[in-house]
Amino acid sequence: MSDSETLLFANEFFYRAFAGRDMKGLEEIWHYSPGVSCTHPGWNPIIGRIAVLQSFRTILQGASPPDVRCLAPKPVLLGDSAYVLCHEALGGNYLVATNIFVRDGRLWRLHHHHAGPAVNPPETAEFPPISIN
């Protein structure tokens, strides 16, 4: 697999874990650095692995954990780090996200996630689904 493919795999892994309420998957895909960070829609940035994972735990334990799906991911490689731009579909609404990854051997782990409202759906076609099973 190319760097772009493994990056998109990691990005898709994150969304499948999130949508699947899979805290173990989220703990795995987030980088083990204590300095990871996350900006949920409308929230202030959360800094630190423990606080970031706790925020996902809180969301997943909520009344309506998000039925989120990633659309049209665009990988951008920057050597040993990288980012993915994508839309997120939640019911009939769309968000737009920036996901920053750091290389960890042959894998990529998520270092920062920022999602905010999008006015429009993605303009490009949906990226073909990637099997992670």
Add this chain to the structure above:
Amino acid sequence: MSDSETLLFANEFFYRAFAGRDMKGLEEIWHYSPGVSCTHPGWNPIIGRIAVLQSFRTILQGASPPDVRCLAPKPVLLGDSAYVLCHEALGGNYLVATNIFVRDGRLWRLHHHHAGPAVNPPETAEFPPISIN
């Protein structure tokens, strides 16, 4: 200057150029890679240096170009790339931003900017102003 200091300098340079309607400064701080990208609040991601700079030109030529100010920047170093989390103050409103930079010699250049609405002002104190003159 440490890596963190030069990174915060670059981040502040971006906001001063933006607020100062300084297209030359924006052309300088954005990375020269054709693959840079930008997600303005509510917009879909814009990809490509020409399109990104054109979007800033359009905003700055608009009726009310943003009186934007960066608050509470938090630098995160990832080797030859880095990101800054910060709030943006626009009049009485706040946005929250993720700015990804790539090292270029002793400088950092902006590779991606994502700003979206924030519910709250920053929780941490404002970073001391950095002189860029």
